[in-house]
Amino acid sequence: MKRIHDEPAYVLHRYDWSESSLILEVFTRHHGRVALVAKGAKRPSSNFRPVLLPLQPLRLSFGGDAEIRTLKAAEWVGGHVMPTGEALLSGTYLNELLLRLLARDDAHAALFDAYAAAVRVLATPGTELVQPALRAFELLLLREVGVLPQLDVQTATLAPLDAAQAYVLVPEGGLRERHEDDGAGALAAGEWAALQAALDADAPFAALLPVCADLPASALRTQLRSLLHYHCGVGMLRTRQLLIDLQRL
Incomplete structure (x- = not known):
């Protein structure tokens, strides 16, 4: 199972996958457009919840060799606020x-x-x-x-x-x-x-x-x-x- 660490990325779109999880379409610098599952991202206690926003620079870690890979970590890089x-x-x-x-x-x-x-x-x-x-x-x-x-x-x-x-x-x-x-x-x-x-x-x-x-x-x-x-x-x-x-x- 291939693991990608600290990949520069942006969230393009997100879909509900279950009561607690999301499917993300992300644009990454070195791997292009990638589909990820963010397990538990909709839970109030999830560390993903405040981070996985569109038009925000992120660093993502993910793994797997299926068409939809699994998000392991997400960090907001900062630098600007959300456009309005x-x-x-x-x-x-x-x-x-x-x-x-x-x-x-x-x-x-x-x-x-x-x-x-x-x-x-x-x-x-x-x-x-x-x-x-x-x-x-x-x-x-x-x-x-x-x-x-x-x-x-x-x-x-x-x-x-x-x-x-x-x-x-x-x-x-x-x-x-x-x-x-x-x-x-x-x-x-x-x-x-x-x-x-x-x-x-x-x-x-x-x-x-x-x-x-x-x-x-x-x-x-x-x-x-x-x-x-x-x-x-x-x-x-x-x-x-x-x-x-x-x-x-």
Whole structure:
């Protein structure tokens, strides 16, 4: 039985397993997305109860060779408080993306670091970088799972982008020139090239933040949303539907 000690991790989702236990979906730095059973975690006296919260940096120890392994220990690392309000919903959105797009037991250390950086932004009171952080993480996630094309060339021909043209990102079609029936949301060639340069930087999340902040927010969101929905296999993510319902209230 393999035992993992002090693994950096975040809780993505939790399910009731019995009257006293939980099944956790966690994102770990060296082992990717892992399913764990936290026995007795719902008991008032459990040491797990105040620790196993989403959007909080943890160190976990777990063991087993089954599909669902057993949580042995959990420690809160600290560093920031739980995001609240819109930031909390944004963090839940990031968790949903990871659950839908990452296979279990597939390590993504660089993506884990980007997720940790995005959560720190969300936990910063009064920050104006929530939306840029979401866009930056979406880009890195799409690249990590292999569905983001090169953003400084036209996908079909690999021809350089024309500085005078606007381009759209199309599922299964990649980056191409905007057509009349594409509607709003296209980005200029220079804007796509700036995103690619940030993705190629040594610290891509930090490099993407100012670029995403300077771009038209709705345009970049529209471009990435269609690609995310296509590869998630849904017409709308649950967290987005929840946000719409809350706005109606």
